Amino acid sequence: xxxxxxxxxxxxxxxxxxxxxxxxxxxxxxxxxxxxxxxxxxxxxxxxxxxxxxxxxxxxxxxxxxxxxxxxxxxxxxxxxxxxxxxxxxxxxxxxxxxxxxxxxxxxxxxxxxxxxxxxxxxxxxxxxxxxxxxxxxxxxxxxxxxxxxx
Numbered sequence: 001x002x003x004x005x006x007x008x009x010x011x012x013x014x015x016x017x018x019x020x021x022x023x024x025x026x027x028x029x030x031x032x033x034x035x036x037x038x039x040x041x042x043x044x045x046x047x048x049x050x051x052x053x054x055x056x057x058x059x060x061x062x063x064x065x066x067x068x069x070x071x072x073x074x075x076x077x078x079x080x081x082x083x084x085x086x087x088x089x090x091x092x093x094x095x096x097x098x099x100x101x102x103x104x105x106x107x108x109x110x111x112x113x114x115x116x117x118x119x120x121x122x123x124x125x126x127x128x129x130x131x132x133x134x135x136x137x138x139x140x141x142x143x144x145x146x147x148x149x150x151x
Contacts, residue, residue, distance in 0.1 A: 015039030038109045045113025054127040063146035070133045092146035
């Protein structure tokens with residue numbers, strides 16, 4: 001876990017299907033407990049955004065073909081061109097649209113958790129500052145599928 005942004009407090013919030021609690025052990029590993037599956041996915045999204053916002057943003061940009069715009073790296077530009085030619089973002093959008101209702105709801109809940117953390121405007125981790133990356137925009141429900149495609 002990035003020690004500059006160590007998340008060392010318990011978090012509790014209300015999801016549509018009941019309370020969510022995120023607690024961390026002595027090593028900072030998050031444990032999400034929820035009354036229902038929606039809260040579990042929302043809590044996981046929140047905890048992931050606390051610990052891995054740079055990774056989320058990096059992979060979102062890889063899938064949409066915009067990573068080189070913030071890094072300036074040639075290797076990223078080459079992958080960006082591939083991602084746009086392969087239409088990875090469109091593939092993820094189509095995949096979500098063709099998913100069954102429970103799968104779409106799980107993606108929605110996860111994204112709600114990520115966006116809840118982003119709305120708190122936390123300090124950004126070192127990689128953002130090192131390259132001067134902008135603050136991430138709110139996540140959309142298709143983007144977890146796009147991240148899967150580039151992992």
